[in-house]
Amino acid sequence: MSSTYSLCVLSAEDIVWKPGPLRSKTPNLYVAVHQDGHVQRTVTIKHELAPKWDHLLKISYMLPSSSKSETSIRLFHDSSLPGRDLWLGVVDINGVAWAKLCGSEQNTILLDFKGVDGDSKGKPIGKLSLRLLRETDTAATALEMAQRDVAKVAPGATSSTLIKAPGLVAKSASVAKDFDPALWTTIIAKLEPIVELGDKIAAIHPYANMAWKILTSVYQAAKKQQATDAKLGKLVQTMVDIPIFWRRKSKSLEDKVLAIVTQTVECSLFIQDYTANGFRSRTVRNTWANADNKIDELCDVLLKLQDSFDSSLSVQGLFLSTKVLQKLDGLVESEILKKLNPVDMNATSRTSCLLGTCQKILDEINEWILVPCDPGNVLWLSGVAGSGKSTISTTISESARELHRLGGFVFFDRNDRARSHPDGVIRTIAYSLAQCHPDIASAIAVAIQSDPSITNAPIHAQFKTLLQDPLTSVENSNSIQGPIVLVIDALDECGDPGSRGLLLSTLAAELPKLPHFLRVLITSRRDADITKHFHSRFTAKVLDVGTQSITDVGLFIRDKLEKIRLDEEDLGSSWPGEENINRLVDLSGGLFIWASTAVKFIAVYKPQEKLELLVTHHSTTEDFSLNKLYSVALQNSGPWEDGGFVQDARAVLACVVLGRTPMTDVTMDALLDFRSPTSAKVLRNLGCVVQWGPGAQARTLHASFSDYLTDPTRSAGNPWAIDTATGHHRLALGCLKILDTELKFNICALEDSHLLNTDVHDMSDRVATHHSLAG
Numbered sequence: 093m094s095s096t097y098s099l100c101v102l103s104a105e106d107i108v109w110k111p112g113p114l115r116s117k118t119p120n121l122y123v124a125v126h127q128d129g130h131v132q133r134t135v136t137i138k139h140e141l142a143p144k145w146d147h148l149l150k151i152s153y154m155l156p157s158s159s160k161s162e163t164s165i166r167l168f169h170d171s172s173l174p175g176r177d178l179w180l181g182v183v184d185i186n187g188v189a190w191a192k193l194c195g196s197e198q199n200t201i202l203l204d205f206k207g208v209d210g211d212s213k214g215k216p217i218g219k220l221s222l223r224l225l226r227e228t229d230t231a232a233t234a235l236e237m238a239q240r241d242v243a244k245v246a247p248g249a250t251s252s253t254l255i256k257a258p259g260l261v262a263k264s265a266s267v268a269k270d271f272d273p274a275l276w277t278t279i280i281a282k283l284e285p286i287v288e289l290g291d292k293i294a295a296i297h298p299y300a301n302m303a304w305k306i307l308t309s310v311y312q313a314a315k316k317q318q319a320t321d322a323k324l325g326k327l328v329q330t331m332v333d334i335p336i337f338w339r340r341k342s343k344s345l346e347d348k349v350l351a352i353v354t355q356t357v358e359c360s361l362f363i364q365d366y367t368a369n370g371f372r373s374r375t376v377r378n379t380w381a382n383a384d385n386k387i388d389e390l391c392d393v394l395l396k397l398q399d400s401f402d403s404s405l406s407v408q409g410l411f412l413s414t415k416v417l418q419k420l421d422g423l424v425e426s427e428i429l430k431k432l433n434p435v436d437m438n439a440t441s442r443t444s445c446l447l448g449t450c451q452k453i454l455d456e457i458n459e460w461i462l463v464p465c466d467p468g469n470v471l472w473l474s475g476v477a478g479s480g481k482s483t484i485s486t487t488i489s490e491s492a493r494e495l496h497r498l499g500g501f502v503f504f505d506r507n508d509r510a511r512s513h514p515d516g517v518i519r520t521i522a523y524s525l526a527q528c529h530p531d532i533a534s535a536i537a538v539a540i541q542s543d544p545s546i547t548n549a550p551i552h553a554q555f556k557t558l559l560q561d562p563l564t565s566v567e568n569s570n571s572i573q574g575p576i577v578l579v580i581d582a583l584d585e586c587g588d589p590g591s592r593g594l595l596l597s598t599l600a601a602e603l604p605k606l607p608h609f610l611r612v613l614i615t616s617r618r619d620a621d622i623t624k625h626f627h628s629r630f631t632a633k634v635l636d637v638g639t640q641s642i643t644d645v646g647l648f649i650r651d652k653l654e655k656i657r658l659d660e661e662d663l664g665s666s667w668p669g670e671e672n673i674n675r676l677v678d679l680s681g682g683l684f685i686w687a688s689t690a691v692k693f694i695a696v697y698k699p700q701e702k703l704e705l706l707v708t709h710h711s712t713t714e715d716f717s718l719n720k721l722y723s724v725a726l727q728n729s730g731p732w733e734d735g736g737f738v739q740d741a742r743a744v745l746a747c748v749v750l751g752r753t754p755m756t757d758v759t760m761d762a763l764l765d766f767r768s769p770t771s772a773k774v775l776r777n778l779g780c781v782v783q784w785g786p787g788a789q790a791r792t793l794h795a796s797f798s799d800y801l802t803d804p805t806r807s808a809g810n811p812w813a814i815d816t817a818t819g820h821h822r823l824a825l826g827c828l829k830i831l832d833t834e835l836k837f838n839i840c841a842l843e844d845s846h847l848l849n850t851d852v853h854d855m856s857d858r859v860a861t862h863h864s865l866a867g
């Protein structure tokens with residue numbers, strides 16, 4: 093049977109360190125713990141041969157039920173150069189060492205780091221001090237560490253201030269009544285050490301970090317205004333009493349932590365809104381007549397959440413929103429709202445940022461959303477292809493969803509042009525926003541009822557009637573406390589410059605007029621038409637590919653290669669080797685899509701051979717751009733010296749990148765007049781660039797692959813280059829041929845013309861394909 097533990101990396105001692113030409117006098121040490129494909133690391137302690145980390149790891153440790161589960165704790169020198177850290181030693185914790193650790197539970201044990209390089213290989217190069225903790229002791233230890241951290245930054249702070257950290261003030265309803273104005277000064281004093289905490293809170297939980305950011309801004313505002321308010325006191329005190337310095341360890345504890353920090357963020361937003369209104373004017377404050385009740389409810393939920401820690405109480409569904417004041421008035425509205433005919437946005441297969449990557453930009457965006465000092469309500473994140481914009485937008489929308497603040501996540505996909513047409517954008521946004529708040533739903537429903545033709549009106553009219561007017565009316569009635577987050581991802585994949593002009597000009601001119609509670613994040617490449625419309629209108633951030641992204645891509649490559657090593661029996665424990673990792677990181681140039689394609693290429697078949705192909709067949713000076721990587725990947729995906737294969741593969745690739753809707757291999761065979769399973773045979777070898785499985789629709793894994801195949805300046809001269817005009821022509825001919833031979837009674841290439849449409853499982857796919865292939 094397995095149990096859950098946490099691992100506390102305490103310190104190291106007696107580290108053997110030889111200064112040299114490339115090595116500083118003393119090392120900057122950190123430890124990375126690899127387990128089952130996950131990597132966690134401590135901070136770097138500079139210039140110490142006996143560093144103390146006191147680092148409680150965030151990942152869960154299951155006692156291995158099979159001997160396959162291995163943990164490896166690696167000691168690194170932090171060189172400060174991206175991807176150039178020096179791997180010094182390792183402690184491998186296998187079954188025996190786990191047993192030893194568990195036997196000494198709660199006690200500190202010492203293990204030897206073994207050297208990994210040169211003369212020291214396999215020899216002891218220092219000692220690592222560890223402690224294994226049961227889940228129940230984890231929180232106490234985390235708390236103790238947080239207290240110590242705070243004590244460092246705020247020597248006079250008492251432990252109760254620290255334990256009750258991210259919150260602020262007063263004790264209960266009775267305290268609220270007797271609130272002493274002087275208490276506000278006490279609140280400010282209590283907040284000071286918390287405000288100093290910064291990074292420490294970020295390390296505990298990303299949402300704790302958000303709560304901290306919001307409270308810091310409230311604190312600064314409060315300090316400036318010296319405002320006093322009894323109402324606030326009670327909520328703040330309750331928040332103070334809830335310890336959120338609990339680590340995520342087991343699934344159930346994780347749920348509880350998430351519930352508490354989520355509710356804490358919600359309370360912080362309430363306080364932010366409340367104080368902002370309070371500071372603004374007394375008249376506005378009168379509209380806060382229900383605030384007392386809301387504060388009581390918020391306190392109640394927080395206390396219930398706290399109780400759940402000490403009991404087996406489930407916290408599922410225990411969340412009190414400060415914005416939802418009434419239940420959605422059911423069917424009537426939703427029937428009306430269906431007239432918006434929104435495009436289906438299915439984010440199931442989208443990936444979020446690997447933990448620890450893109451932290452700075454994620455923090456900046458979250459802060460922009462949650463602590464709005466920027467008068468603008470639109471943030472445009474741009475960057476080159478494959479720099480990670482879509483992954484960031486998915487991460488932001490996911491955290492907004494978890495915080496019950498997601499107003500909509502709208503994204504476009506060049507693979508699916510029919511679903512990425514500019515015409516559906518405003519209707520889809522309106523529908524998403526209506527789903528998130530009943531008052532918005534009501535306001536939009538009223539707009540549709542009073543003008544049913546609006547859903548087919550020109551874009552600027554749709555914007556005004558379906559978004560601007562309803563959102564403004566909701567803002568005026570004060571029923572929403574912001575922020576509500578709307579994410580629009582990959583706008584460059586929405587239509588083309590010819591078809592999206594009106595949408596861009598409408599968004600540029602009208603989005604800033606929407607109420608401030610709506611925070612809009614737009615991501616796109618820097619296409620000329622988008623840049624022209626957005627660059628001076630919105631707050632802009634450019635996702636750089638440079639030093640920081642090289643470090644992030646390094647984490648990503650390590651993580652993925654470790655997963656490959658665990659999946660492949662014959663790769664030794666030292667695979668892929670530090671040098672190879674560094675080489676891949678160098679070659680990637682900090683571009684995520686390069687790294688992601690490379691690791692897929694390595695994973696598909698014979699990883700060691702593929703790795704060698706990438707790292708040794710190209711000199712360090714040679715440019716190894718994304719184009720080159722795609723060409724190496726394709727070169728290895730089939731017998732390109734065979735003319736027959738070239739013809740088949742080109743035709744299949746044309747179907748993948750030029751078809752208006754994604755097609756299955758069966759559809760491709762029918763369209764191209766191939767004997768089955770020709771298309772499947774070609775697709776089977778394209779796993780690192782095309783997402784496909786037998787009978788499933790094939791899509792490029794990334795838009796940059798379509799660009800590469802169809803851009804003559806990038807792939808010309810290669811047998812797989814696609815001439816767009818010829819490709820469309822071929823698809824059109826395929827369509828015509830099918831129509832010619834089968835149209836009489838069977839437009840969709842059905843095997844049996846007596847079948848009912850409902851009996852054909854892929855009918856919509858066939859119809860879409862046969863109608864729109866040549867578009």
Ligand SMILES: Nc1ncnc2c1ncn2[C@@H]1O[C@H](COP(=O)(O)OP(=O)(O)OP(=O)(O)O)[C@@H](O)[C@H]1O
Nearest residue numbers: 443445446449477478479480481482483684685688
């Ligand atoms: N922080 C990250 N963690 C893990 N994987 C990432 C991260 N960022 C990007 N990736 C991976 O890198 C690839 C490219 O990223 P993404 O699609 O987000 O780039 P993009 O900037 O949106 O590109 P484009 O402009 O071409 O759409 C994806 O396969 C994604 O899974």
